[in-house]
Amino acid sequence: MPSVDRRAHTRLSTAEVAAREAFAYWREMICATFVRLAAEPVSDADFSGRIDHVPVGEVELSTVVACGQHVRRTRGLIAADTGEFLLASIQLRGEGRVGQDGRTAILTPGTMAFYDSTRPYTLHFDQPFHQLVVQVPKSELLLRDSRDLTARALGPGTPGGVVSSFFRSLAEGAGSGAAELTVLVPHAMGLLSAAASYAGRLAPARPAADAWARERVLGFLRRHLADPALDAETVARACHVSRRTVYRLAGPGGVAVQLRRLRLERARALLLAEPLRPVAGIAADCGFDSESGFYRAFRAATGQTPAEYRRSHGSGTAGQ
Known part of the structure; x- marks a missing residue:
């Protein structure tokens, strides 16, 4: 049976077995990665x-x-399990259906739906599909x-x-090995709670509402980071909040620190x-107003120049 270490990045594929054994192996793969399933x-x-499973703190992310x-x-499979999880399927390609609690959600690209491991549910896909499954302890x-x-x-x-x-x-x-992303776990939990509250037509609790805001x-910063003139005032206007709120939501160091990150x-x-x-060219596309400023910021953050970073990650010396 395939083994999944929930604390480590794991890749599983039916390509590891003969074609006649592929689906039996697949059943074992999904049970090892998620919960017991038929x-x-x-x-x-x-x-x-194939499944690419990567944990980020308490959040488990599996690309399927x-x-x-x-x-x-x-119910029988539920009785044989001990963990209690909320899962969310985020559809990337293809279509599918999630059924639970008397409802059915149609999954199309860009759509997500929740399901709870403590009650019976079904997932159905008529054709090949690609999705991201988020799994967290309830x-x-x-x-x-x-x-x-x-x-x-x-x-x-x-939301x-x-x-x-x-x-x-x-x-x-x-998936690319950015271990520092664990600092986003509380934020991830808050966002998931906010989306769950919205799905249940509930008013989000303050921590969840703050995570959503x-x-x-951060979404605005990501979309506009190539603009070297981007500042807190611009973000506040675009997000319809005060500058004070922007600084509070951005976290320690405010907008400047988050934008540099x-x-x-x-x-x-x-x-x-x-x-x-x-x-x-990369410096310009990432919003740095000078190549020298980019070099200083990059070296301060990584301890390497851009060229050294490329070499240490196996990309050679081209384009330096």
């Missing part, structure tokens, strides 16, 4: 699937790419009862759209993703 393929065609299937969480969340929030589709234009975007970015960063601020995060990703690109 599953059946929707066709007789060869099955393939697989062929069509029907998955069930039954004890860590700011909610009392999940019965009103499960199997409700939260799509673009709702679910913003929360989905955050967790996609978190999964990408965690903070993500609006996001710019350097983007710069690190671009240095590795585009190894032939000149550093000056």
Whole structure:
């Protein structure tokens, strides 16, 4: 049976076994990664699937790419488990359905839906799909009862759209080995609670409401970080809050510190993703008003120059 260490990055794939054993191995994969589940393929065609599981503190993020299937969480399987989790499926490609508590949510790209491991649920996919599954212990969340929030589709234009975007970015960063992302765990829990409260048509508790407002601020910073003139006043106007609120939501150091962190995060990703690109171009695209300023900030944050960072991560010396 495949093994998943919930504290470590784990990759599993049916490519590791013969085609005739693929779906049986897949059943073991999803049980090891999530909770005990029953599953059946929707066709007789060869099955393939893979899971990239990465933990960020108490948050478990699993990127799933697989062929069509029907998955069930039954009362018998629930009785055999001890953990209690709230899960959210964020659909990236393809379509699916989540059923629980008498409701069915249709999952289309950009949509998310919650389900609770302590009660029966179903997941169904007629065709190949790609989704991100967020799994957290129920004890860590700011909610009392999940019965009103499960199997409700939260799509673009709702808090679910913003929360989905955050967790996609978190999964990408965690998957690349950015251990410092654990500082975002309280924020992630608050955002998930805010989305769950919205799904249940409940008024978010103050910590959850603050997390939602903070993500609006950080989301604006991420989208506009290439603008070297971006400042707290601009963010406050765009997010319809006061400058004082912006500074409070941005956290220690205020907007300037958060913006520098996001710019350097983007710069690190671009240095590795585009190894032939000149550093000056990356600096400009990340909102630094001079190449020398970028070098100073990058070295202060990483202890390396951009060129040294590229070399130490296996990207060679091109584009320096």
